[in-house]
Amino acid sequence: MSLIFLRVLWILILLIFSNFVNALWPLPQNWTNGTSLLRVYPSLAINYDPRFLNSYTDQLIETAKHRLQTFLKDEKHLSPNVKFQIPEDEGINSILTLSSIQIEITNNNKRDQDDLEIVIDWTYNNEMREGIPLGTDESYELIIPDKKEDDKTELMAHLKAPTVYGILHGLNTFSQLLYYNRSEDNSGLFLPFAPHHIIDFPKFMHRGLLLDTSRNFYPIKEILKILDVMSWNKMNVFHWHIVDATSWPVVSEKYPELSEKGAYDSKKMIYTKRDIRIVDEYARARGIRVIPEFDMPGHTHAIAASMPEIMTCIDMYPDWDQYSSEPPSGQLNPAIPETYTFLNELIPEIASYFTDKFYHAGGDEVNLNCWESLVQQNEHTKESLLDKFVTSLYSIITKEGKTPITWQEMVTEHNLELxxxxxxxxxxxSTMVKKVVEKGYRVVTGSGDYWYLDCGYGGWYGNDVEGKIYSYNPIEGLSDEEAKFVIGVL
Incomplete structure (x- = not known):
């Protein structure tokens, strides 16, 4: 078979597979590609000019470089969908090698950060304490050519972004364009369908995953794995539903008895301040914000194990369903001053463990029957007791420099003025989204009729789920102005 025929055959095969099933997820906003095949070796250089970066941004890029270099060295997965042809014999010499990626942060302002503080065993400086702001620009542009400028230069890709977080997403996208080929002569990573030009940005600024570590405890090493997977999918919020009625795994220095008596295992199934900061830093290095949820006043039975004096309707059996959405029953008592002393001492402590500016205060499934006896002892109604509790809780959260997040019941059922x-x-x-935005509140939606994976594929909040999870449109039925209030999902 002639060399000319081989090359023609190679081009035809690439053209046939140019309409390929890709591994990019989510699909970029704008993406053009071609038919060329490139080779990528583990020695791929990832270059940038650190003189224009502050120390923390430099640290983030260095850790991202290390992750990509590890991927280049270890990746051996064979894609079942993406097919490309490696030319045989002398044709292999026609494949160009991508030698480097040049990174540029286009909007970076260098700041002097010599006043670093050492906390535990990692650098914890002022920028890190600020967390990643909501609405940070995560856009990026990735250009991978298939031709050299001239015979003397190497083939170089360019990755540009206004912020380091766009760079992190762009590097993940680059890794998803690489495919492993297993053969005796030409095994290794290839980058098919070049040239690539990708311009990408998220549609929503809040793209989250909620994990409940109260009902089911997850060790820190497993949470870190989840954060890795989130970063590959460009999700940027880890909603940590860290406590609930069944257990209190968070170790408080002010109230150590909470975890000593409320965790499943007070030695092994707990999260210390150090654990939480490890998760927070690991997440931020991947462009992920960590938002904690300490659900109150409902879903708090675990507190009763150590502080029953500030609780009501504890363990109401057999008619627990009259006092709570699920067993065991028990809610904080909003009618006594001891409860507010507890809040004023606990909330500032646990809020300080997290760098994000948002704090999820819970507020779902508050059962007012639980407070029936309290109404008979003072001038409050059940609703006014709830209003008193929420007002006090939000005031504490705000004093700590945080913005509260709440579940929908506070405005759709109890009609509180927050x-x-x-x-x-x-x-x-999903129909509740419009009701909330009409009241003028920003919304994060994770509708149970589409997205509750812990309910038996939607069994509790909707049974028709075949393919439904991917069909959810968070702004369906909203006007353009109303849609602006939806900042994201879960």
């Missing part, structure tokens, strides 16, 4: 910067999270069903 501060307008409060973010309301919708979960019962």
């Amino acid at each position: 501060p307008k910067d409060t973010v309301v999270q919708v979960w019962r069903n």
Whole structure:
């Protein structure tokens, strides 16, 4: 078979597979590609000019470089969908090698950060304490050519972004364009369908995953794995539902008895301040914000194990369903001053463990029957007791420099007047989104009729789920102005 025929055959095969099933997820906003095949070796250089970066940004890029270099060395997965042809014999010499990626942060302002503080065993400086702001620009542009400028230069890709977080996403996208080929002569990573030109940015600024570590404890090493997977999918919020009625795994220095008596195992199934900061830093290095949820006043039975004096309707059996959405029953008592002393001492402590500016205060499934006896002892109604509790809780959160997030019931069922910067999270069903934005609140939606994976594929909040999870449109039925209030999902 002639060399000319081989090359023609190679080009035809690439053209046939140019409409390929890709591994990019999510699909970029704008993406053009071609038919050329490139080779990528583990020695691929990842270059940038650190003189224009502050120390923390430099640290983030260096850790991202290390992750990509590890991928280049270890990746051996064979894609079942993406097919490309390696030319045989002398044709292999026609494949160009991509030698480097040039990184540029286009909007970076270098700041002097010599006043670093050492906390535990990692650098914890002022920029890190600020966390990643909501609405950070995560856009990027990735250009991978298939031709050299001239015979003397190497083939170089360019990755540009206004912030380091766009760079992190762009490097993940680059890794998803690489495919492993297993053969005796030409095994290794290839980059098919070049040239690539990708311009990408997220549609929503809040793209989250919620994990409940109260009902089911997850060790820190497993949470870190989840964060890795989130980063590959360009999700940027880890909603850590860290406590609930069944257990209190968070170790408080002010109230150590909470975890000593409320965790499943007070030695092994707990999260210390050090653990939480490890998760927070690991997440931020991947462009992920960590938002904690300490659900109150409902879903708090675990507190009763150590502080029953500030609780009501504890362990109401057999008619627990009259006092709570699920067993065991028990809610904080909003009618006594001891409860507010507890809040004023606990909330500032646990809020300080997290760098994000948002704090999820819970507020779902508050059962007012639980407070029936309290109404008979003072001048409050059940609803006014709830209003008193929420007002006090939000005031503490705000004093700590945090913005509260709450579940939808506070505004859709109890009709409380919350501060307008409060973010309301919708979960019962997707139709509630419009009701909340009409009240003027920003919304995060994770509707149970589409997205509750822990309910038996939607069994509790909707049974028709075949393919439904991917069909959910968070802004369906909203006007353009209303849609602006939806900052994201879960």
